[in-house]
Amino acid sequence: MAQTDADQDQLMRLLMKVSQQDRRAFQELYEHIAARMFGLCLRLAGQRELAEEALQDAFIQIWHSAGEYHSDRGAPLSWMMTIARYRTLDLIRARKARQTVNDEDLNELDDGREGPLEFSLRESGAEKLTGCLDELSDVQRDSILLSYYRGFTHEELAQALSSPIGTVKSWIRRGLMALKRCLEQ
Amino acid sequence: MKKTPERIEALAAEYVLGSLRGAARRRFEQWMMESAQVRREVWFWEEKLGALAEDVPENQPPASVWKNIERRLWGAQEQPAQAEVRGIGRWFWPSWSVLATAAVLVLAVVMVQQPRPTGEQLSGAIVQANLEDPLWLVSESGAENLLKLRSVAASAAEAGKDYELWVVPENGQPLSLGVIPAGGVHQVRLTDEAREALSRSRTLAISLEPRGGSPTGAPTGPILHVTKLYSL
Numbered sequence: 108m109a110q111t112d113a114d115q116d117q118l119m120r121l122l123m124k125v126s127q128q129d130r131r132a133f134q135e136l137y138e139h140i141a142a143r144m145f146g147l148c149l150r151l152a153g154q155r156e157l158a159e160e161a162l163q164d165a166f167i168q169i170w171h172s173a174g175e176y177h178s179d180r181g182a183p184l185s186w187m188m189t190i191a192r193y194r195t196l197d198l199i200r201a202r203k204a205r206q207t208v209n210d211e212d213l214n215e216l217d218d219g220r221e222g223p224l225e226f227s228l229r230e231s232g233a234e235k236l237t238g239c240l241d242e243l244s245d246v247q248r249d250s251i252l253l254s255y256y257r258g259f260t261h262e263e264l265a266q267a268l269s270s271p272i273g274t275v276k277s278w279i280r281r282g283l284m285a286l287k288r289c290l291e292q
Numbered sequence: 293m294k295k296t297p298e299r300i301e302a303l304a305a306e307y308v309l310g311s312l313r314g315a316a317r318r319r320f321e322q323w324m325m326e327s328a329q330v331r332r333e334v335w336f337w338e339e340k341l342g343a344l345a346e347d348v349p350e351n352q353p354p355a356s357v358w359k360n361i362e363r364r365l366w367g368a369q370e371q372p373a374q375a376e377v378r379g380i381g382r383w384f385w386p387s388w389s390v391l392a393t394a395a396v397l398v399l400a401v402v403m404v405q406q407p408r409p410t411g412e413q414l415s416g417a418i419v420q421a422n423l424e425d426p427l428w429l430v431s432e433s434g435a436e437n438l439l440k441l442r443s444v445a446a447s448a449a450e451a452g453k454d455y456e457l458w459v460v461p462e463n464g465q466p467l468s469l470g471v472i473p474a475g476g477v478h479q480v481r482l483t484d485e486a487r488e489a490l491s492r493s494r495t496l497a498i499s500l501e502p503r504g505g506s507p508t509g510a511p512t513g514p515i516l517h518v519t520k521l522y523s524l
Contacts, residue, residue: 129503130366131504131505132504137358141352141358143345145351145352146348146350149351159354170361170365180338185338185339185343185345189342193310236343252344254311255344260311260313276311279311283302283306284305286340287301
């Protein structure tokens with residue numbers, strides 16, 4: 108589902124109109140990307156109610172900050188998806204902060220989808236990052252992908268991967284730096 | 293903590309990934325505000341890691357999400373915006389009645405729907421002098437706070453323009469119900485505020501606005517139609 112240049116051009120045009128408070132363009136933008144964005148929110152949140160709230164918040168933020176978009180921030184779609192992802196993570200955190208942290212947190216996240224990270228996502232992730240994820244060790248790659256797709260905290264990762272928190276932290280840190288070296292080549 | 297390139301690099305990646313949390317995350321956001329270099333590093337990761345999002349399967353959100361977005365953005369018109377409009381001498385309330393009389397576009401109102409015993413339901417039609425058919429039929433479904441508009445003889449607004457529907461309250465500024473299409477059936481969910489204003493004044497209006505609707509939250513273009521709704 109790679110974004111063609113034409114798609115991105117269209118999103119750029121819509122975003123410009125939205126920055127001029129064009130409601131019709133805003134609705135068109137929503138119709139264009141809502142399903143894709145909701146898929147990501149749902150993947151992260153693991154539950155519909157929170158994902159729906161995050162999607163709403165994200166679009167409200169897009170309406171207000173469309174004028175702040177510029178091409179240094181990446182392609183328009185990636186910018187908007189980032190907004191949705193941060194918002195979902197914020198809501199997950201806010202909700203967790205209200206609960207006492209216990210084992211159930213992880214159980215809630217583990218909602219019957221195969222294993223903590225589906226094979227298909229692991230594969231596609233590797234392809235998208237132009238093979239650079241392949242250069243990481245399995246645990247480095249899995250910690251990064253679980254953080255990205257599922258919003259796992261260090262504690263949750265430690266539990267899911269049966270390793271001490273300090274170890275998990277260093278997998279992520281080193282994994283990310285190795286990824287950067289590779290992406291910069 | 294000093295902003296060394298190594299720290300910026302490591303923290304930006306963890307910030308975007310989401311594994312940087314709590315006070316450390318807030319501290320880093322402060323760095324982003326202070327430094328373009330930090331922001332660039334964040335954008336690098338946002339774009340690179342953003343590629344991971346592309347293969348997550350799509351999932352169609354329920355229609356209620358879009359309705360809620362509309363309601364939160366425009367459902368109940370914010371008071372400050374309206375105050376501004378007043379200040380710069382655009383439309384203000386007395387113009388509505390003056391214009392409605394001057395326009396002579398509105399001729400009659402017909403009753404179209406039986407009320408349900410549970411509560412009164414308003415209905416009516418927006419008509420124009422030279423047309424046999426009404427432009428739009430309007431009916432309210434009380435239970436869900438929905439207002440339904442069926443377009444009958446309405447024709448599309450001129451290029452670059454849209455029709456916008458308003459509740460005209462007994463007192464105060466009109467409340468936007470959003471842009472309405474000139475074809476098919478269109479449903480608007482009324483906020484409690486709009487519902488209450490409508491059940492008291494029973495008056496709707498349609499104005500011609502720039503494409504996408506009034507940019508100010510108050511009507512800016514000519515009022516084309518004003519109609520009273522009735523309950524049986």
